[in-house]
Amino acid sequence: MSKDFEVYDCLLSIERMLYSHTETNIVSFLKKAVVEFGLKGKITCVVTDNESNMVNAINQWDDVVHLPCAAYILQLSIYCAFKKQMFILSGLNVYFTDDDSDDNDNSTNELPMLDSTNSNQPILHKAIEWLSATLPLSDNAENRADGRKLKKRLLLPYEWDLLKQIVDLLEPFDDATTYFSKTFYATLSIIYPLIKIIISQNSPS
Known part of the structure; x- marks a missing residue:
């Protein structure tokens, strides 16, 4: 020092x-x-x-x-905060995902009531959508099988929107983790006020 x-x-x-x-x-x-x-x-x-x-x-x-390490504590707090939500989401994923058998080729995972039209959907979403539409039409049997599996696992528009919201929500935590991982390491005098700011920025009120 x-x-x-x-x-x-x-x-x-x-x-x-x-x-x-x-x-x-x-x-x-x-x-x-x-x-x-x-x-x-x-x-x-x-x-x-x-x-x-x-x-x-x-x-x-x-x-x-x-x-x-304050950065480690911060990451643990995020993990604990999302632990219950991840359990619920994993249950929903099992409920809404069909198996990989050919008997379900005509099934769909769309949820019209939860669907949303967003012109700002990620390019990745568009690319995966294109693959899921073209692979089943391929002359190659393996490609067709991959296309069917991809279509069943394709995220719905509302799920892409939810992912973006989660990323935006976690951005302050990412910034704080980066800050704590650099040269100016965290001390007891700085960790608590920063957590207070993060809480106030993301409180429902």
Whole structure:
């Protein structure tokens, strides 16, 4: 850190740690690396994810403070927030998706009441739509089979719209994660106000 409290970062090494990843093995592995680079006695704080073995490993290290990675915490919060929704969506997917048998070639997954016409649908959507329409007409039997499977799995317009809404909703979290992953690492003084801003920006009111 400079005299102006700017953080300098430097990548010293990337090494694979062999199994098993117990607390004792982890802290021994890190201490060995510290000695190799002549940094013994100069490590005061270590930032890790919140896995119990990592936390306990650093807590075993005398005179070294453990600091949880704020970006990791943020990603976990997003995962927990969407856990229930993903369970519901997976159930809907099973309900609305037909099997891959040829008996259902004439079936459709369209939900007229939920359909929406959006001229701003992604190019990817248009490309997949084109493939699902042309592959079943191919002279190649394998291509025809692929086309039938693709058509059954093709997202509906309202599902593309929903994906865009989710991406827009998660953009502040993405920005915060990027910020926390750069040179100016998160501290306890900055994580809470930033989470408060994210909550206020996305609250129903």
